[in-house]
Amino acid sequence: MPELPEVETVVRDLRPLLVGRTVTAATVGGLKLRKPWWKAGEKTHLIGQSVVAIHRRGKHMRVELTGGGCLLVHLGMTGQFTVVPKAAPAATHTHFVFDLNDGHQLRYRDARRFGSVELLADGAAAAAVLNATLGPEPEDIDAEPFRATVRASKRTLKAILLDQTVVAGVGNIYADESLFRAKLHPETRGEKVPAAACDQLRIAIQDVIAKAIEGRGSTIRDYVGGSGLKGGYQHEFAVYGLTGEPCLRCATPINMVRVAGRSSHYCPTCQPK
Numbered sequence: 134m135p136e137l138p139e140v141e142t143v144v145r146d147l148r149p150l151l152v153g154r155t156v157t158a159a160t161v162g163g164l165k166l167r168k169p170w171w172k173a174g175e176k177t178h179l180i181g182q183s184v185v186a187i188h189r190r191g192k193h194m195r196v197e198l199t200g201g202g203c204l205l206v207h208l209g210m211t212g213q214f215t216v217v218p219k220a221a222p223a224a225t226h227t228h229f230v231f232d233l234n235d236g237h238q239l240r241y242r243d244a245r246r247f248g249s250v251e252l253l254a255d256g257a258a259a260a261a262v263l264n265a266t267l268g269p270e271p272e273d274i275d276a277e278p279f280r281a282t283v284r285a286s287k288r289t290l291k292a293i294l295l296d297q298t299v300v301a302g303v304g305n306i307y308a309d310e311s312l313f314r315a316k317l318h319p320e321t322r323g324e325k326v327p328a329a330a331c332d333q334l335r336i337a338i339q340d341v342i343a344k345a346i347e348g349r350g351s352t353i354r355d356y357v358g359g360s361g362l363k364g365g366y367q368h369e370f371a372v373y374g375l376t377g378e379p380c381l382r383c384a385t386p387i388n389m390v391r392v393a394g395r396s397s398h399y400c401p402t403c404q405p406k
Contacts, residue, residue, distance in 0.1 A: 135208045136192060137271065137302025137342055139350035139364060143214055144189045146359030150216040151196070151239060155183045158232035164246060166228060167209060171252035178202070179231075179252075186256070190263040191270075191301035197256040205259045206241070209248030211355040214241050244355065267301040271342045274300060280331040286323035290334070292393035293323050303338060306351055309373045309398045311337040318406040319397040320390065344369065372398040 135143075159176045182198040194214065196204040206214055211226075219238050223230075229241035229250050241250055253259045269275070279299075286293055293299055294308035303311070312319050314337035317330060326334075345351065348366030349358055353374070357363055367374075371381050375398060376389040385402040 134192075134210045134304055135212070135350070135356050136304035136307055137189075138307070138345035138348070138366065139356050139358075140189050140192050140194060140208065140302070141346050142350045142364065143208075143359040144187055144194055146362075147187050147214070147216060147239075150237065150359065151184045151187060151233075153183060154237070155234040156180055156198075156231050157234050158230075160230040160232075162228040164228060166243065166246050166249045167207070168249035168251055170250070175202075175252055188256075190260070191267045191297060192304070193263055195253075195256060195259040195263075201255045203253045203256045203259045205249075205251045205253055205262065207249045208356075209243060209245065211245045212241065212243040212248035213355065213357055214239070215357065215359055215361050216240075217361065266297065268296075268298045270301055271303065271338050274335050274339070276332060276335060279335050280328050283323040283326055283331045283334070284328070288323055289320050289392050290317055290323060290326065291319035291395065291397050294338070295393055295395065300338060303342070305395045305397075306353075306370075306373050307338070307341050307345060310341045310345075310371060313372045313399060313404060314341055316403055318404045319392045319399055320406055372400060374398065 156179050159179050161170055161176060179202060182200040185197045185199055187194060187196050194206040216237050216239050219236050224242050226244040227240050227242045231239040282299055283293055290312060291308055294303050315334040317334060345366045348369060350364035351367040352363040353367060372387050375387045377386050380387060380400040380403060383402045385400055387398055388401050389396055389398050
């Protein structure tokens with residue numbers, strides 16, 4: 134599933150291609166996504182509106198329009214949100230198309246249909262929906278509240294990092310990479326983590342996310358940025374998906390265990406339980 138670095142890359146790619154462009158036509162497929170499409174008649178209302186801004190919050194995007202409407206987009210597991218020339222062949226599993234006034238199209242493609250594109254009243258409404266369920270962005274984590282949240286929890290560190298109310302945008306890949314950088318085992322209970330180690334974990338999350346954004350995110354299978362280019366951070370992984378490979382620090386083979394229902398990769402030497 135695309136996580137914060139991938140979604141941020143999509144947003145950064147789309148801004149110069151999308152902001153200021155006017156919607157001249159809108160097409161929505163007949164198949165359902167994770168959430169319902171907008172109501173009948175609303176699609177026509179979007180025609181003639183221009184894109185004012187595109188923002189990211191956690192793993193979500195919001196595309197704000199001049200008429201006040203706002204598209205709230207989640208890529209799910211296999212979603213792709215790209216701007217391409219109108220003449221480009223339509224790929225299979227394309228569910229949503231905006232024709233733009235510069236000869237391009239904004240397309241949403243999703244093979245597994247776990248993503249969603251919703252129409253909300255405006256950007257403020259979309260922001261309110263997201264802020265009600267999401268914690269701080271990684272760069273905005275405050276040290277003391279983060280320490281308190283982690284150390285008050287009986288859950289594993291992996292489960293805590295996957296909780297979007299604790300930190301927005303971190304998923305399986307970057308939880309594993311952050312825990313390795315902080316030298317913490319994914320099965321360690323939050324209540325057992327010293328304050329200093331909480332600080333190390335906070336800094337590790339921020340560093341890993343920043344470097345992943347620099348690398349345009351990670352392409353494991355379906356992910357591409359808003360311009361259609363793949364990510365490159367998968368070549369920088371220290372543990373994720375590397376079961377049996379030697380640890381970059383100590384050469385111990387990387388292990389994998391199920392934690393919080395997800396595969397979790399770690400070095401048993403560098404990250405003792």
